[in-house]
Amino acid sequence: MKPYVHGYSEKESSRLADQAGTLTELLHGDIAYPSGSRVLEAGCGVGAQTITLSRSSPDARFDCMDISAVSLNAARQMTANQQLSNVAFRQGDIYHLPYHPGSFDHVFVCFVLEHLSDPLKALTGLRQVVKPGGTLTVIEGDHGSYYCHPRSRAADRAVQCLVEIQANAGGDALIGRRLYPLLSEAGYADVSVSPRMVYVDASRPALVDGFTRKTFTAMVEGVRDQALDMGLIDRKTWDQGITDLYRTTQTDGTFCYTFFKGIGIRP
Amino acid sequence: MKPYVHGYSEKESSRLADQAGTLTELLHGDIAYPSGSRVLEAGCGVGAQTITLSRSSPDARFDCMDISAVSLNAARQMTANQQLSNVAFRQGDIYHLPYHPGSFDHVFVCFVLEHLSDPLKALTGLRQVVKPGGTLTVIEGDHGSYYCHPRSRAADRAVQCLVEIQANAGGDALIGRRLYPLLSEAGYADVSVSPRMVYVDASRPALVDGFTRKTFTAMVEGVRDQALDMGLIDRKTWDQGITDLYRTTQTDGTFCYTFFKGIGIRP
Numbered sequence: 001m002k003p004y005v006h007g008y009s010e011k012e013s014s015r016l017a018d019q020a021g022t023l024t025e026l027l028h029g030d031i032a033y034p035s036g037s038r039v040l041e042a043g044c045g046v047g048a049q050t051i052t053l054s055r056s057s058p059d060a061r062f063d064c065m066d067i068s069a070v071s072l073n074a075a076r077q078m079t080a081n082q083q084l085s086n087v088a089f090r091q092g093d094i095y096h097l098p099y100h101p102g103s104f105d106h107v108f109v110c111f112v113l114e115h116l117s118d119p120l121k122a123l124t125g126l127r128q129v130v131k132p133g134g135t136l137t138v139i140e141g142d143h144g145s146y147y148c149h150p151r152s153r154a155a156d157r158a159v160q161c162l163v164e165i166q167a168n169a170g171g172d173a174l175i176g177r178r179l180y181p182l183l184s185e186a187g188y189a190d191v192s193v194s195p196r197m198v199y200v201d202a203s204r205p206a207l208v209d210g211f212t213r214k215t216f217t218a219m220v221e222g223v224r225d226q227a228l229d230m231g232l233i234d235r236k237t238w239d240q241g242i243t244d245l246y247r248t249t250q251t252d253g254t255f256c257y258t259f260f261k262g263i264g265i266r267p
Numbered sequence: 268m269k270p271y272v273h274g275y276s277e278k279e280s281s282r283l284a285d286q287a288g289t290l291t292e293l294l295h296g297d298i299a300y301p302s303g304s305r306v307l308e309a310g311c312g313v314g315a316q317t318i319t320l321s322r323s324s325p326d327a328r329f330d331c332m333d334i335s336a337v338s339l340n341a342a343r344q345m346t347a348n349q350q351l352s353n354v355a356f357r358q359g360d361i362y363h364l365p366y367h368p369g370s371f372d373h374v375f376v377c378f379v380l381e382h383l384s385d386p387l388k389a390l391t392g393l394r395q396v397v398k399p400g401g402t403l404t405v406i407e408g409d410h411g412s413y414y415c416h417p418r419s420r421a422a423d424r425a426v427q428c429l430v431e432i433q434a435n436a437g438g439d440a441l442i443g444r445r446l447y448p449l450l451s452e453a454g455y456a457d458v459s460v461s462p463r464m465v466y467v468d469a470s471r472p473a474l475v476d477g478f479t480r481k482t483f484t485a486m487v488e489g490v491r492d493q494a495l496d497m498g499l500i501d502r503k504t505w506d507q508g509i510t511d512l513y514r515t516t517q518t519d520g521t522f523c524y525t526f527f528k529g530i531g532i533r534p
Contacts, residue, residue: 147411147441151411174414177521180519180521181468181519184518199461201447201448203447252447252451254444254460256412256444
């Protein structure tokens with residue numbers, strides 16, 4: 001098992017919860033699974049997306065799988081606290097799914113493929129556990145979609161460190177733009193990808209705080225030690241980059257990032 | 268007068284018409300000026316946006332101004348061919364507007380600020396010719412929002428040439444992200460900016476042809492000689508970059524670009 005680039009700390013769990021709250025409508029507003037349908041959430045992590053899924057489709061049944069026992073414990077604790085009754089958890093490997101073919105009506109995968117060395121293999125395997133006519137939904141970011149004002153080479157460099165660390169761990173932080181070809185190649189039909197752009201300026205204070213500060217910049221800050229230890233950046237440039245990312249939250253600053261949501265049908 | 272980076276050739280006029288057609292709904296779908304209102308289109312060029320404005324607001328009256336007599340002649344010819352009756356043209360300098368204060372109910376500016384060395388001065392001057400309570404609408408691109416799959420350093424470098432050529436001519440090809448602070452600083456109230464992202468994959472063949480090929484890549488190709496003459500890139504990298512931009516139009520390719528639309532009210 002390769003290390004998860006964002007780590008498993010409590011601070012990171014809190015960041016994931018902030019992120020999920022801010023982006024709920026943008027990423028999940030158009031998802032509702034039919035009553036009685038059985039849905040696999042592959043790579044559920046600490047359950048940050050599970051809450052939203054469970055609440056927006058209260059009459060669907062969710063099987064949530066992750067490779068990390070630590071994350072699953074946190075997810076179980078969260079669902080107990082939130083009194084979600086339509087969710088079950090199971091430990092498992094996305095490359096060797098512990099389910100029979102055609103077990104699910106739908107599959108949901110969010111912020112997972114970016115961490116995999118072989119997303120095509122994972123998508124192909126997931127196709128087999130969906131019933132014919134069922135859907136796969138994938139949501140991923142793309143760090144190459146980030147830009148901001150005022151512009152800053154140091155900030156660009158700090159973000160690039162995250163891309164390089166993720167690549168070094170076998171993942172691809174620029175996977176959002178690849179969803180269409182990936183889903184097509186994995187054998188899904190009627191593949192449809194839609195970008196979900198987050199644009200932040202001072203007229204959108206909830207996003208300034210919830211996205212620019214607490215989601216994106218917090219995520220970059222989270223790899224500081226790795227970036228310095230790996231020699232990807234010097235301390236001064238790093239500190240300047242983080243300062244400049246926060247600088248974009250002033251009243252004359254702007255910030256852009258785009259997520260991609262792909263849907264395909266199991267033929 | 269600084270040279271217009273895209274030039275005034277017939278091929279360029281055709282590119283501008285292709286671009287306007289493909290992007291009409293995305294950029295203009297939410298614009299309709301009230302019956303009887305007087306609207307200034309500042310920097311109308313060859314009239315590529317004028318057709319759309321005139322047709323979507325047939326009972327408004329448009330005063331279309333540009334600094335180039337050559338462009339105005341082309342625009343006049345086009346409006347005659349299209350039988351647009353609610354449009355008048357006038358030569359003028361956006362920094363020294365030939366209109367009295369409060370002459371217009373609304374002002375519209377599209378793909379103009381990116382070419383100006385002092386967009387803030389232009390916006391401030393435009394504010395003065397709008398009546399209190401009237402609106403300014405600005406549409407600009409941002410070449411830093413471009414990214415594609417398959418990724419290509421040569422393509423990135425070719426696009427960067429366009430940014431550098433525009434900067435060298437006093438403009439800013441990355442102005443889209445700055446619209447919010449620019450309009451705010453120029454004294455407009457209730458400034459609202461919305462991104463208009465163009466996402467292209469093989470499931471959107473009209474955009475593959477109309478945007479990736481005929482709008483964006485054609486625009487980059489248009490500065491080939493300038494880029495080579497200025498020594499910004501070598502011939503081999505340039506050719507590879509253009510090849511790679513066209514490569515994104517194959518069935519497994521994707522392409523992204525974002526325009527920004529800003530609206531402010533004259534207090």
